Amino acid sequence: MEEIKVLGAGLAGCEAAWQIAQRGGKVVLYEMKPEKFSPAHQSPGFAELICSNSLKAARLDSAAGLLKEEMRRLGSLLVDCAEKCRVPAGGALAVDRGTFSRLATEAIEGHPNITVRREEAPAIPEGPVVTATGPLTSGALAGEIEKLCGGALSFFDAAAPIVAAESLDMGKCFAASRYDKGEGDYLNCPMNKEEYERFVEALLGAERAPVHSFDARDPKVYEGCMPVEVLAGRGRDALRFGPMKPVGLRDPRTGHRPWAVVQLRTENRENSLYNLVGFQTNLKFGEQKRVFGMIPGLEQAEFARFGVMHRNTFLHSPGLLAADFSMLERPELFFAGQITGVEGYMESAASGILAGINILRRLRGQETLVLPETTMMGALSRYISGYEGKDFQPMGANFGVLPPLSEKIRDKRQRYMALAERALASVDWESARA
Template identity: 55%
Template sequence: PLIRVEHGEVAGIPLDGHVIIASGPLTSDALAEALAELTGDRLYFYDAIAPIVAADSLDQGKVFYASRYGKGDGDDYLNCPLDESEYLRFVDELLRGEKVPARDFEKIVHFEGCMPVEELASRGVETLRFGPMKPVGLVDPRTGREPHAVIQLRAENREKTMYNLVGFQTKLTYGEQRRIFRLIPGLENVEFVRLGSMHRNTFINSPSLLHPSQQLKGDPRIIFAGQITGVEGYVESAASGFLAGMTAAALLQGRESAVPPPETALGALMAHITNADAKHFQPMNVNYGLFPELPGRVKKKERRQKLAERALAALEEWKDKI
């Protein structure tokens, strides 16, 4: 009796009252225009996602830390060096790999400056060596020389438990990504935390715009939820909506919003999307790499079980407080 359902397009954001915006990845043009006015240049209409890998699954004997020309702290990037034969084989497999066909409304996603890596490879065998795989300014400490080509991995989080393949946004199928990217030296047995994709998606730059409660920093009565916040996946979007409902209820009751602790799955996801590097922000699904590290040394095969046990304990403690 206290709910009124109205069917129709929402073309603007209400100027008063509490508002939850959960318009999803295909937000209408009119609402997207209103959101653009609200968020400035921090609203995006396509995601161009490169694969992310688990740090503890990399072969550390084949990769090396270095920033181009020795700039930075020295451990900003991990580098996977390729010799000429490895490079040529990699390019050949990129060209032969099966791609995901674009749907009609996604046809314009291939814009210059954010080209799929396989599309770059199709422009000529040397194109990648002068693009995302250029070795200039990177010296392999084991040989004392620049490799023929390099794939750089950039830390995805502060704990450096996950690494992003820089410039490797792709439309290869998931199976082909696993097969082809495991040809890269150091990634032969890698665990993919997230696979690459390029598709139509409306989302905001949450690190610069949202509190962990999903409230807009500039107008806390506005709460975002679901895929528009930069969470990926059905379960993640539903959980984001659950938290948005809790936040709205707390506001109406004059209470502070209660965000789950980062040791829990939802808390870890919220901590990531609101604290990630805003400059390189891309949508993220929940994964073990988001969780804070366990104290002390834990065997790799026991790590996930320990993380789950800690998460459940933290969840129970949080539930007792709300």
């Protein structure tokens, strides 16, 4: 059988290569790091996490939890890696990102059916290919994809800063998860009304970094990764109803709910680094230190990584891709990952699972796997291939993309669990995994 080429060793590329190799297919995996890095990547390892170390909720009655369970049942490599290096994060599955990348890299490089080439693919090769080069696809390859697909959808994406735990004033923070879920897995920095209003005023007046090599005249900022300064500009209380919402938390010093709160989530098992949850930003580095230093407990914070902003490029997948992630006009060419219009770490990995399974099935003359729309993976694949609206936007896992239940269930948690149970019961997972 002809070798299958996979371009890119991010989350989607790793899953695609793994699924092919585990089923007996031969893979040549191209990864340009460490020869060349994108503006957002720093590590030579595979499956590098950029924005956050959280893979979202783990419980089954959540959209993210259901997605991961479906992936697990299809033999996901990365869900397994995540479970092996998880760190405390309340009801979320968060990982030590360095260990996560190492485990994925070792698994891929050690597989006998995978040959890794540490070089940039300048063009899409002939024959069977999974293109999983991500939303930061570079150079000539990006141009070729755009030409092949008749244009692309571009917008701006941002990452949150990370601070050193030893530099925090723990006397001003308190450990707790919302509604006491988990075991105090987040550090919370509470603000009263006056502190919050001063912070918002400083944030709105802070100087933003120039956006080089982009058309910054009218940037589209994706709602799911909104820079905190952009969100603050939507109204004085926008942050209090967004990443700084105080609901489900009580300050032990006062016995009351804070006016606003900044949550910090651990980045590694040693709890030596913390991510500012929801604080994606494009402020200049000095401004980040000044403005975020106004957050109680962060006055002397040392930044292990400042927030950054970069452009993401997505295909206008409806009309270009089928629900099995193959290109309609070139069936042996598959796309996977955020470049297809799925949004999120696990969503990208899930698309890689389906692309890997399906390209091998196609080569073997078998019917490709399209999961029912009652599953989260099936609903997302139908979204990117069959969206009929005027403004196609990336989509992450959410229960709104699933068909409604036939019966009315008023309790939200019970309704979500019923949707999850229906999804898992709607597929013969052993046959799908074969």
